Amino acid sequence: MRDIRNIVILTGAGISAESGLRTFRAEDGLWEDHPVEEVATPEGFARDPDLVQRFYDERRAGILAARPNAAHEALGRLDASWEGELLIVTQNIDDLHERGGADRVLHMHGEALSVWCTACDARHRWTGTLRDGPPCPSCGQVAMRPDIVWFGEMPYQMDRIFHALSGADLFLSIGTSGAVYPAAGFVQHARESGVRTLELNLETSLGSRLFDETRLGRASELVPLWVDEVLG
Ligand code: APR
Numbered sequence: 001m002r003d004i005r006n007i008v009i010l011t012g013a014g015i016s017a018e019s020g021l022r023t024f025r026a027e028d029g030l031w032e033d034h035p036v037e038e039v040a041t042p043e044g045f046a047r048d049p050d051l052v053q054r055f056y057d058e059r060r061a062g063i064l065a066a067r068p069n070a071a072h073e074a075l076g077r078l079d080a081s082w083e084g085e086l087l088i089v090t091q092n093i094d095d096l097h098e099r100g101g102a103d104r105v106l107h108m109h110g111e112a113l114s115v116w117c118t119a120c121d122a123r124h125r126w127t128g129t130l131r132d133g134p135p136c137p138s139c140g141q142v143a144m145r146p147d148i149v150w151f152g153e154m155p156y157q158m159d160r161i162f163h164a165l166s167g168a169d170l171f172l173s174i175g176t177s178g179a180v181y182p183a184a185g186f187v188q189h190a191r192e193s194g195v196r197t198l199e200l201n202l203e204t205s206l207g208s209r210l211f212d213e214t215r216l217g218r219a220s221e222l223v224p225l226w227v228d229e230v231l232g
Contacts, residue, residue: 004196004230005084008161008168009075010186012091014175014202015219019066019096025177032058041151049145050131056146057129059093060112064127068100071174071223076101078227087164091176091183093148108155108183114147123147155182166193172226173199175219178207187211200226 013023024031031039032055038044039055068076079086079102088097088105093112097105115126122138133142149155165171171190178184187210190197199211200222208214215222 004169006164006168007082007084007086007170007172007230008164008186008190008195009086009088009172009174010091010176010183011075011088011097011174012176012183014177015071015090015223016066016069016092016094016096017175017202018069018071018218018220019094021062021066021092021094021096023175023177025179036151040148042153045145045150053129053131053145056112056148057131060127060129063094063096063112066094066096068096069220071219072096072100072102074100074224074227078102078231079104081231084169085164085167087161089161089164089183089186091180106157106161108149108157108161110146110148110156112146112148115144116147117141117144119143158182161186162189165189165195168193168195171195171197173197173201173205173207173211174223175201176205178205198226 017023022032039052045052075088075097086104088102089108090097090105091109093110095113113125113127114123116123117136117138119141120136120139122136124137130144135142136144165186184207187197187207191210197211199208199214202218203216
């Protein structure tokens with residue numbers, strides 16, 4: 001780890017599992033008992049906005065009640081003392097990286113604690129509910145939806161992510177199944193840019209064979225050990 005200066009870290013639902021937030025690809029293929037098409041697509045929202053608003057109201061409440069675990073805190077520790085470039089790209093919509101002390105975080109799939117007004121394009125931090133149709137604080141219209149990137153929508157800040165990947169010395173992936181693109185393609189992009197790649201996951205993922213090294217175990221154990229190693 002001695003020659004490493006610029007790091008890009010991709011995190012997925014596995015890093016928040018030990019904080020009590022469920023991962024997506026459970027054996028039943030449901031997300032919190034719903035088919036993904038019902039609650040995580042623009043079509044699902046158009047079909048039944050009330051169901052989707054209630055679903056994210058519940059996710060928001062669950063996130064507010066959850067606490068960062070040792071893996072989030074270790075990355076917070078890394079962020080506080082790492083003098084090179086660091087970008088934590090998370091697919092997670094929770095704010096546990098931030099509450100674990102990390103600042104250099106990019107939410108490529110949006111955030112549960114943010115809402116987006118489709119009338120005036122404003123975004124607001126939101127800890128309450130949307131099911132009751134509150135007006136947008138900026139324009140007064142009732143047109144706010146969760147600020148979440150649904151299937152079929154473009155993830156946020158892809159140019160910034162690929163730029164960071166191209167200039168990285170190490171790409172680290174933590175707790176993601178490698179099932180959803182474009183995030184699942186980051187390891188390939190890193191390899192083609194000559195970047196070292198390391199995966200920390202509970203079990204082998206769909207992309208494991210593409211990594212230089214995979215370490216299997218719980219994020220709360222593997223991530224603090226890796227941070228100790230890299231801070232040396
Ligand atoms: N420590 C480390 N890894 C874990 C842990 C743990 N304690 N618990 C589970 N995992 C691993 C699982 O083995 C799995 O490989 O985390 C991964 C979680 O995979 P998914 O549930 O598919 O979550 P993720 O990869 O983040 O999903 C990507 O899919 O539904 C969409 O937009 C949603 O951002 C999400 C995207």
